[in-house]
Amino acid sequence: MNKKALIHVFSVQPDESDKEEPIEVVTPGSFYKKGDFYYAMYEETEISGMEGTTTTLKIGEDKFSLIRRGNITSKMEFEMDKKNISMYNTPYGTLQLSIDTKELDIEMGEEGGKISIDYDMTVEGQKPQNTSLNVHIEAQ
Template sequence: MKKDVLVKVKGTQTNELGEKDSIELVTEGRFFIRDQHYYILYNETSLSGMEGTTTTLKVEPRRVTLNRMGTAEQKTTFEAGILNAGFYVTPYGTMKITVLPSKVEVDLTEQGGSINLEYELQVGQKKISDNQLEITVEHLESYA
């Protein structure tokens, strides 16, 4: 059964100089279970720079797969210690990106919960930044 939820996404990026940049997105989304895996769907906004893109997260106990479709396209799997290479397609061009997750923490139940990812981001073969991504899912009834 699909449920309407409030999705909070906080991303923090630290470059090689130690400079941090954070972005936080709060939006409505959908949350459901299929084949014993959790799924979170939400639409990106102009704040993330990906307006017109739908993000789907497939959440397993030790692996999170991010799939973006629309104006930006990307499929990335986060699994601690496993290098994952893919392409990030935007209206401005395509980049080869690689992630090396050091932490994949999943604390979800049918009531919602959180995901915490920490990973190194590479473009081409060059490290760009260390990243942290915190995603929380809360039922909208909590705000009624």
Template sequence: MKKSAIISLKSYNDLDADDVIEVVTPGEFIVTDDGFKAIYEETELSGMGGTTTTLTVIDDSLLLEREGNVSAKMDFKKGETSISLYNTPYGALDLQIHTEDLNVDINENGGVVTAKYLMELAGQPPITTKLSVNVRTN
């Protein structure tokens, strides 16, 4: 089942807690046999124009996939570490993501997913990031 939705994402990290990135955009919310998907188009304001983002929630996991000018596949599972190749127009980056916490409260009408994770880029000290996704169906 596919529904129109308003998708709100908020992200901030421990480098600058006042630097909050927040995006509110129309998109689609899809109920699948094994979970949920939220799909939206990135804008030029996000620096990722020409990119489609798909958030897939299955049980207690979140998969963030970007395709287009920017491509990435980031897996979030509480207590687990994943490796992601993040391709940008400026080059590719290797990201290591350790999910410290993941809360999923979502159903066929939308909901909220929050994640707290450590992101490490090419051996640099890890950055703690918090991500909140809110999906409201129309």
């Protein structure tokens, strides 16, 4: 069931003056189901600053993982009422991220669906940064 897909990723993160800094990516990718999970995969581009990296979205009923492999490697896991620690490896060094999921809404089926996440992310030694992430997948 490997299908082509159009993947929309929209992220909002306020800056120091509480202005929202939206980031939106619309990219072609693939979408399939394996076991109890749906997967969406796409290649990052120069625009995202992560060229040479493949992003995989692993989507469960009540769990979501964002996995990057390539120039940047990381595995960020989102589950309600659970803090997750992740290592974020870049060409410039490794950061430890703590992710505290506040809201997680997943609606996914054979034709795609949507994911909404509100979470606090803390980079080692910094104050938490609230982020809203919305993903919409259209299988084709």
